[in-house]
Amino acid sequence: xxxxxxxxxxxxxxxxxxxxxxxxxxxxxxxxxxxxxxxxxxxxxxxxxxxxxxxxxxxxxxxxxxxxxxxxxxxxxxxxxxxxxxxxxxxxxxxxxxxxxxxxxxxxxxxxxxxxxxxxxxxxxxxxxxxxxxxxxxxxxxxxxxxxxxxxxxxxxxxxxxxxxxxxxxxxxxxxxxxxxxxxxxxxxxxxxxxxxxxxxxxxxxxxxxxxxxxxxxxxxxxxxxxxxxxxxxxxxxxxxxxxxxxxxxxxxxxxxxxxxxxxxxxxxxxxxxxxxxxxxxxxxxxxxxxxxxxxxxxxxxxxxxxxxxxxxxxxxxxxxxxxxxxxxxxxxxxxxxxxxxxxxxxx
Numbered sequence: 533x534x535x536x537x538x539x540x541x542x543x544x545x546x547x548x549x550x551x552x553x554x555x556x557x558x559x560x561x562x563x564x565x566x567x568x569x570x571x572x573x574x575x576x577x578x579x580x581x582x583x584x585x586x587x588x589x590x591x592x593x594x595x596x597x598x599x600x601x602x603x604x605x606x607x608x609x610x611x612x613x614x615x616x617x618x619x620x621x622x623x624x625x626x627x628x629x630x631x632x633x634x635x636x637x638x639x640x641x642x643x644x645x646x647x648x649x650x651x652x653x654x655x656x657x658x659x660x661x662x663x664x665x666x667x668x669x670x671x672x673x674x675x676x677x678x679x680x681x682x683x684x685x686x687x688x689x690x691x692x693x694x695x696x697x698x699x700x701x702x703x704x705x706x707x708x709x710x711x712x713x714x715x716x717x718x719x720x721x722x723x724x725x726x727x728x729x730x731x732x733x734x735x736x737x738x739x740x741x742x743x744x745x746x747x748x749x750x751x752x753x754x755x756x757x758x759x760x761x762x763x764x765x766x767x768x769x770x771x772x773x774x775x776x777x778x779x780x781x782x783x784x785x786x787x788x789x790x791x792x793x794x795x796x797x798x799x800x801x802x803x804x805x806x807x808x809x810x811x812x813x814x815x816x817x818x819x820x821x822x823x824x825x826x827x828x829x830x831x832x833x834x835x836x837x838x839x840x841x842x843x844x845x846x847x848x849x850x851x852x853x854x855x856x857x858x859x860x861x862x863x864x865x866x867x868x869x870x871x872x873x874x875x876x877x878x879x880x
Contacts, residue, residue, distance in 0.1 A: 533598060533599045533600070533601065534553075534554065534573060534596070534598045534599070534600045534601070535600075535601045535603055536549075536550055536553050536554060536600060536601070536602050536603065537549070537553070537603045537604075537605075538550065538602070538603070538604045538605070539604075539605045540609065541609040542582075542609060543580050543582060543588045543590055543669060544565065544580070544582070546604070547565065547567050547578060547580060550567065550578065551567050554569060554571075554573040554574055555569060555571045555573060556568055556569035556570075556571070556574075561728065562728030562729070562731065562732055563581055563582070563732060564579065564580075564581045564731075564732065564735075565579060565580055565581070566578070566579040567579070569594065572597060573596065573597060573598065574594050574595060574596045574597060574600075575594070575595050575597070576592075576593050576594030576595055576663075577593050577594060578590070578591070578592055578593075578594060579591050579593075581732065581735060581736075581739075583736055583739070585674070585675060586670060586671040586672070586673070586674030586675030586676075586677070587668060587669065587670055587671075587675060587739065587743065588611070588668070588669040588671075589666070589667070589668055589669075589720075589735065589739045590666075590667040590668075590669060591664075591665065591666050591667070591721075592663050592664070592665040592667075593663070593664050594663050595660065595661065595662045595663065596657050596658075596659050596660075596661070596663075597659055597660070598659050599656075599657070599658055599659050600656075600657040600659075601654060601655070601656055601657075602653075602654065602655035602656075602657070603627075603652055603653075603654055604647075604652060604653045604654075604655070605652045605653075606647050606649075606653070606699075609671070610646070610647050610648070610649055610699040611646075611669035611670050611671050611672070612644065612645075612646045612669070612670040612672065612693060612694070612703075613644070613645045613646070613667055613668070613669050613670075614642070614643075614644055614667065614668040614669075614670070614742075614743060614746040615637055615642070615643040615644070615645065615665060615666070615667050616640075616641070616642055616643075616665070616666045616667075616710075616713050616714075616717055616742070616746070617637050617638060617639050617640065617641055617643075617663075617664070617665050618639070618640075618664040618665065618666060618714055618717055618718070619639060619662055619663065619664035620639065620661045620662055620663040620664065620665070621636055621637060621638050621639060621658075621661065622636070622637050622655055622656055622657050622658075622661075622663065622665070623635065623636050623637070623655070623656035623657075624636075624637060624643075624645065624653065624654065624655055624656070624704070625654050626647070626651050626652070626653060626654070626702055626704075627651055627652030627653070627654060628651055634656065635704070635706055637665075637706070638709070639709075639765075640709040640710060640711055640713075640714055640765065640768075640769070641706065641707060641708070641709050641710070642707040642708075642709075642710050642713060642745075642746055642749050642750075643704075643705065643706050643707065644690075644693075644703065644704070644705040644707075644746065644750060645703065645704050645705075646693050646696070646699070646701075646702060646703040646704075647699065647702055648699055648700060648701060648702045649698075649699045649700075651702055666717045666720070666742070668739060668742060668743050668746070670694075670743075672694060672695075672696070672697045673697045675694075676694065676695075676697070689703075689705075689750075689754060690747065690750055690751070690754075705750055707749050707750065707753055708749075708753065709765050709768065710745070710749055711768055711769075711771075711772045711809050712745065712809060713742065713745050713746070713749075714772065715772070715809075716738065716741055716742050716745060717742060719738060720735060720738040720739070720742065723735055723738070761804060761805075761808055762801075762804070763801060763804060763805055763808070767797060767801060767805065768805055768808075768809065770795050770796070770797060771795070771797070771801075771802065771805035771806065771809060772809060774791065774794075774795050774802075775806070775809070775810065775817060778817070778818060778821060779821045779824075779825075782818075782821055782822045782825045782844050782845055783842075783843055783844055783845040784845060785845065786814075786818050786845075788802065788803075788814050788815070791814065802814055819855065822844040822845060822846065823844075823855065823856060823859050823860075825843075825844050826840050826841075826843075826844050826852070826856060826864070827856075827860065827867070829843060829844070830864060830867055830868045830871070831867070831868070831871040837849060837852075837853075837864050837865060837868065840852075840864070852864065853865075
């Protein structure tokens with residue numbers, strides 16, 4: 533077993549301390565830092581980006597080759613941490629808790645943790661488990677000063693956590709699974725812009741959305757207002773994978789009966805899952821992703837409208853034009869003409 537101790541007053545310092553104890557190389561590009569590790573201790577990477585409004589995004593994409601305990605003493609740094617586990621699982625307890633009080637952060641689960649200054653945080657990671665964990669860290673004083681308005685509208689528990697700028701109380705919230713967060717975090721990981729400024733801005737926008745979703749989930753669960761569902765975690769994962777497959781292959785001829793047969797779920801479970809995760813019926817979701825694909829084809833390819841209609845699995849150009857205009861407020865031909873209109877640049 534490896535014990536990794538971090539005592540830094542910033543994410544950057546803590547990642548440097550991790551490097552000192554398990555090896556690897558740290559690189560930086562446009563303010564995005566990555567610790568790349570490929571040795572007997574671990575394989576993968578830890579990356580982070582800090583923003584001026586008191587928030588840092590930290591990601592673990594790593595497999596440890598020995599059981600690992602992270603012993604973190606945040607001292608004056610002591611951020612609120614919003615965790616989401618996209619893949620794998622890990623454990624957590626505070627240093628003043630018994631081992632029997634260890635709690636698991638499971639796949640697709642949203643967790644919020646904050647320490648007191650004099651309390652360590654212990655994270656438990658099993659060897660051989662592929663981990664994809666997203667963490668958003670909030671430095672309270674800076675965040676409150678820069679961004680947070682209307683904090684009094686949060687429920688009392690979360691309000692107290694944000695206002696505890698002297699880190700006098702510990703806090704742990706282990707929420708239910710949330711596959712909408714999984715989709716948003718997956719989108720964050722797919723940002724590929726080669727322009728550094730655009731890339732960082734895209735990441736920053738998604739981080740803001742992810743943070744808002746964490747807070748909204750805590751608000752709903754505190755009020756017991758989350759939608760109830762009979763679906764199991766395993767079944768929701770099947771529905772998420774199915775939705776991703778549809779989005780990648782929009783031209784296929786989908787029917788509810790065929791999707792139910794391929795997924796092994798009943799038609800009613802499919803409908804329930806799509807409404808829960810995407811606020812759309814299966815048919816509405818298929819139409820939505822087809823129109824999104826059509827918009828991209830019209831704006832980024834040389835296809836004419838008839839070719840686009842065929843490419844997204846429609847047979848009627850008139851029907852496509854009607855629902856495209858209903859969704860975007862502009863006809864396909866007007867949209868295509870607008871996005872491909874040459875710019876007239878006047879140099880003064």
